[in-house]
Structures are given as C-alpha cells and as structure tokens.
Amino acid sequence: MANLESTTLSALLNDKQVHIMFQGGADSVIRTHSDVWGFIREYAEKNQSVPPVNIVKQNFPDFDYVVDTGSTKHHLEELKAQCLKDNLKIALRNAANDVQADKSNEALDYLITETANLKRMTSNVRDVDATDIDSALAHYEHVKEMQELGIHGIFTGLEGFDNYLPAGITPGQLGVLLAYPAIGKSWMSLYLAVQAWKMGKSPLVVSLEMTEEEVRNRVYTIMGEGRWSHRKLSAGEVEPDQFKDWAEKTFEDKPQFNIISNDGIGEVTPSILRGKIDQYGPSIVFVDYLNLMSSNVRTDNEVVKMKNLSRELKLLAISEQIPVVAISSATPDDVTDMNSVPTLGQTSWSRQIAYDADWLLALGRAANSDVIEFCFRKNRNGFLGEFLVQADFDSGRFLYRDFEDVQM
Amino acid sequence: MADRKDRFGMLGKYKKLSIDRGYGDPGLNFNKEQWAADALLESYEIQEISAALDYYFKVSDSPSWKFFSFNCDRIIASMKAQELDKKQREERRALAKEWLNNG
Numbered sequence: 001m002a003n004l005e006s007t008t009l010s011a012l013l014n015d016k017q018v019h020i021m022f023q024g025g026a027d028s029v030i031r032t033h034s035d036v037w038g039f040i041r042e043y044a045e046k047n048q049s050v051p052p053v054n055i056v057k058q059n060f061p062d063f064d065y066v067v068d069t070g071s072t073k074h075h076l077e078e079l080k081a082q083c084l085k086d087n088l089k090i091a092l093r094n095a096a097n098d099v100q101a102d103k104s105n106e107a108l109d110y111l112i113t114e115t116a117n118l119k120r121m122t123s124n125v126r127d128v129d130a131t132d133i134d135s136a137l138a139h140y141e142h143v144k145e146m147q148e149l150g151i152h153g154i155f156t157g158l159e160g161f162d163n164y165l166p167a168g169i170t171p172g173q174l175g176v177l178l179a180y181p182a183i184g185k186s187w188m189s190l191y192l193a194v195q196a197w198k199m200g201k202s203p204l205v206v207s208l209e210m211t212e213e214e215v216r217n218r219v220y221t222i223m224g225e226g227r228w229s230h231r232k233l234s235a236g237e238v239e240p241d242q243f244k245d246w247a248e249k250t251f252e253d254k255p256q257f258n259i260i261s262n263d264g265i266g267e268v269t270p271s272i273l274r275g276k277i278d279q280y281g282p283s284i285v286f287v288d289y290l291n292l293m294s295s296n297v298r299t300d301n302e303v304v305k306m307k308n309l310s311r312e313l314k315l316l317a318i319s320e321q322i323p324v325v326a327i328s329s330a331t332p333d334d335v336t337d338m339n340s341v342p343t344l345g346q347t348s349w350s351r352q353i354a355y356d357a358d359w360l361l362a363l364g365r366a367a368n369s370d371v372i373e374f375c376f377r378k379n380r381n382g383f384l385g386e387f388l389v390q391a392d393f394d395s396g397r398f399l400y401r402d403f404e405d406v407q408m
Numbered sequence: 409m410a411d412r413k414d415r416f417g418m419l420g421k422y423k424k425l426s427i428d429r430g431y432g433d434p435g436l437n438f439n440k441e442q443w444a445a446d447a448l449l450e451s452y453e454i455q456e457i458s459a460a461l462d463y464y465f466k467v468s469d470s471p472s473w474k475f476f477s478f479n480c481d482r483i484i485a486s487m488k489a490q491e492l493d494k495k496q497r498e499e500r501r502a503l504a505k506e507w508l509n510n511g
Contacts (some may be wrong), residue, residue, distance in 0.1 A: 334479075
C-alpha cells in the first residue's frame with residue numbers, strides 16, 4: 001500500500017511541479033524514499049524536467065507508483081504535517097524520558113533545540129514578484145501606518161544614528177556593534193535598549209559577560225539620566241525611599257525590560273534565545289556578546305562556530321520578525337592603532353557576521369577620551385555615515401556630537 | 409647600500425622617539441644595527457620608514473627595534489590602511505552631509 005511519501009512522489013511524477021518540492025524543503029521531510037527523491041531531483045537538475053514514470057520504475061522496481069493523485073503541493077503539505085507530528089512525538093517522548101530520569105535542564109534544552117529545528121523545517125521560503133505594483137504599494141502603506149503608530153522601526157534619539165538608519169531598527173534586521181575591548185560597546189547597547197524601552201518597546205538583553213545585577217545597575221544609571229552614579233549603585237550606596245520613588249514614577253505604564261544571563265556553566269544558543277523570545281515576546285533583542293554565545297550546532301572550531309552563529313541569529317531575526325543587535329569584538333594585531341575605529345576585516349574569528357549583518361556600527365575611542373567615534377561600516381538601509389557621542393559612563397549620559405563640534 | 413648618514417639617522421630617530429615617549433634609551437649598538445637599518449632602506453624610502461617609526465611608537469605598548477626591523481612591512485601596511493581609511497571616511501563624511509542636506 002502506498003504511503004504518504006510514495007504518493008507525494010507519484011504526484012510529482014504526474015504533475016511535474018518539481019519547484020514545489022524544492023521550495024517546500026522536501027529534502028528534510030522525505031525519509032523512507034530519499035533514494036527515489038534523490039534520483040528525481042538529480043534528473044531534474046541535469047535535464048530541467050521530471051523523469052518519466054517508467055525510468056523511475058526501472059531504477060526503483062519497489063517504488064509504489066500511484067496513478068491517481070492530487071497536486072504535488074497538496075501531498076507535500078500532508079507529508080510535512082505528518083512529519084511534524086512524528087518528530088514532535090519523538091521529541092516529546094525523549095524529553096519525557098529525560099524528565100523521568102531527573103534531567104529536567106537537559107530536557108528543556110533538548111525541547112528548545114528540537115522545536116526550533118522543527119519550526120525551521122516547516123517554514124516556507126517567502127517570495128515576492130517585484131513587478132506586482134499593488135503588492136508593493138500595499139507594503140509601503142503598511143510600513144507607513146506602522147511608522148505612524150510607532151510600531152515599526154526603533155529610533156535611538158541619537159541624531160547621527162537615526163539619520164543614517166532612516167527607518168530605525170526594523171524587525172528582521174541583524175545589527176552589529178563592533179569595537180576593540182573597553183571602548184563602551186556594552187554601555188552603548190544598553191543605551192539603545194533603554195531608548196527603545198522609553199519608546200514603549202520591550203527589550204530583551206542577553207548578557208553573557210556580566211551578571212544580570214551588573215547589567216541592571218547600568219540600565220538604572222542610563223534610565224536615571226544623571227540621577228544615579230553607576231559607581232555608587234554598584235557599591236549599593238542608594239537611598240531606598242528615593243530609589244523606590246524614582247522607580248515607581250519611571251516604570252509606570254512602561255513595558256518589561258528583561259535581562260537574562262547564563263549561570264557561567266550552561267550555554268546560550270540561538271535556539272535557547274528563541275525560547276526566551278517566545279517566553280517574553282520582546283520588541284528587540286541585544287546579545288552581549290557574540291563570542292560568548294554558542295551555536296546550535298556544536299563545534300570546537302571557533303571560526304565555524306561564529307559562522308554558524310551569525311547565520312542562526314540572522315534566521316532568528318527574520319523568522320521571529322524581531323531586530324537582533326549583537327555585540328562583537330574586533331581583533332587588533334600588534335601593529336593596529338587601538339585608538340582607531342575597527343574595520344569590517346577586523347571582526348573577530350569570522351567575517352561572516354559582517355556579511356550577514358544589515359548594519360554594522362564600529363566604535364572607536366582614543367585613550368582617555370570621553371568621545372566615542374561611531375562609523376557605519378556597513379548599512380543596507382542608509383548611508384555609511386559617522387557621528388560622535390560624548391559618554392559619561394558614571395552618570396549614564398550619552399550626548400550626540402557633530403564632528404565639527406569636537407576637535408579630533 | 410644605503411648612505412651611512414641615513415642608516416645612522418634612522419637609528420638615531422628610533423633612539424630619540426624611545427626616549428621622548430618615556431621608554432628610555434633602547435641601548436642600540438649602532439655599528440651592529442646599521443645593517444638592519446640598511447636592509448630597510450634598501451626596501452623602502454627613508455620618508456616611509458620615518459613615518460612608520462612615528463606610527464609604531466604611537467601604537468605599540470612596548471616598542472623594540474628588533475620587532476620594528478623584522479615587521480616593518482606589516483607596520484607600513486597597517487599605517488597605509490589606516491591613512492586610506494581616514495581619507496575615505498573624510499570623503500564619506502562630506503558626502504553624508506550633502507546627502508542629509510538634500511534629504
């Protein structure tokens with residue numbers, strides 16, 4: 001009796017719609033008939049046509065060909081649904097076994113990774129016809145409406161940044177902050193997070209470098225706009241009533257501001273991040289910093305890890321329709337001027353993140369200077385502009401400066 | 409072979425920069441090190457090496473003549489890349505201003 005896979009392949013041989021199979025990711029759902037599908041795919045790639053039934057039957061006498069079928073699309077969708085159901089059952093069963101064996105953390109990690117893989121398997125390639133004017137106009141109308149409602153791009157309040165990203169930080173974007181060590185990358189990402197929060201967006205900050213309390217101190221310092229000294233907050237020198245009064249006023253009617261960090265032992269991967277996104281539903285995600293994160297596919301090779309990670313974060317941003325801003329360190333060599341702004345080629349371990357990013361903002365700061373130079377090294381949606389920010393890390397104030405105002 | 413004046417001049421500049429930047433007298437044996445200086449002068453213009461020396465003392469935390477003479481090609485390449493980037497950024501800043509004003 002024909003099963004779903006043989007029916008789908010028979011439907012393909014009948015209606016010859018091989019592009020449906022390619023677009024629908026048939027490779028990941030055909031398991032028992034992968035040899036037959038492999039033959040048809042190779043034939044189609046070589047000859048630009050689907051092989052006749054008799055050739056397939058000659059090569060695979062056991063193949064159970066069905067004459068009367070529906071469309072390939074219909075059967076492929078059925079097959080994907082069946083595959084999803086089977087894989088979900090296996091994942092749940094394995095996770096349940098782990099839970100029974102008192103391995104709850106492993107079960108959770110496994111479930112997050114597996115469900116992320118399943119989501120990827122069942123997703124479709126999105127396409128658009130550039131000559132379809134109605135579709136384009138509808139899209140622009142939608143973007144305009146979203147902008148007017150303040151729910152599309154995220155603006156930072158920094159004139160330079162907002163000028164060069166005219167639509168703000170938009171959903172699906174992967175942004176990168178790149179700098180040598182101790183320039184102010186983490187502070188800057190938190191500044192952007194706080195600005196997003198002030199606009200009514202809910203940021204999610206993944207801090208793998210500092211504890212959540214340390215990050216929170218910085219967040220309060222920036223939110224306070226000079227009211228709190230970071231040094232004093234870190235030392236616990238805060239008047240409880242004064243703080244409570246400020247916090248109640250500041251946080252009233254404001255969205256959540258979630259900070260997550262690992263315990264120093266566990267690994268944070270894009271799959272786990274996807275789980276956190278599903279849990280908190282943030283409007284923007286900040287990853288501090290990339291080199292401390294692990295990729296979904298485990299590897300000991302740091303270059304391969306960074307390549308995987310970059311791709312996984314980009315796909316995460318697209319599939320979740322959320323902007324992801326990642327911090328990456330730049331690698332200087334022994335003849336690099338550390339007072340300069342790093343270039344794309346100095347991205348540590350792999351340049352893949354620079355290739356995948358929609359925008360890459362490099363930061364540089366001269367020794368003992370409080371002025372940070374910002375330079376867009378890549379920008380898919382605007383100009384490769386530059387601007388300066390005068391930073392007071394203790395009071396959490398960041399002021400936009402024009403190049404003409406500051407003697408460099 | 410490069411001029412003796414140039415060979416010793418380069419070593420003299422290294423010594424002066426080392427003292428001026430607070431690293432102290434490098435204690436170079438000019439008679440011995442002049443041959444390393446000669447090799448550099450055979451490969452690069454004296455002005456280029458002089459600029460590389462200034463750049464090297466700007467970027468290095470612990471300068472050494474040996475490192476400079478062995479890695480002068482990398483130092484010059486890095487210096488040139490930075491100069492080019494600076495020039496391109498200045499051009500882009502002007503273009504960006506124009507772009508924003510027209511915008």
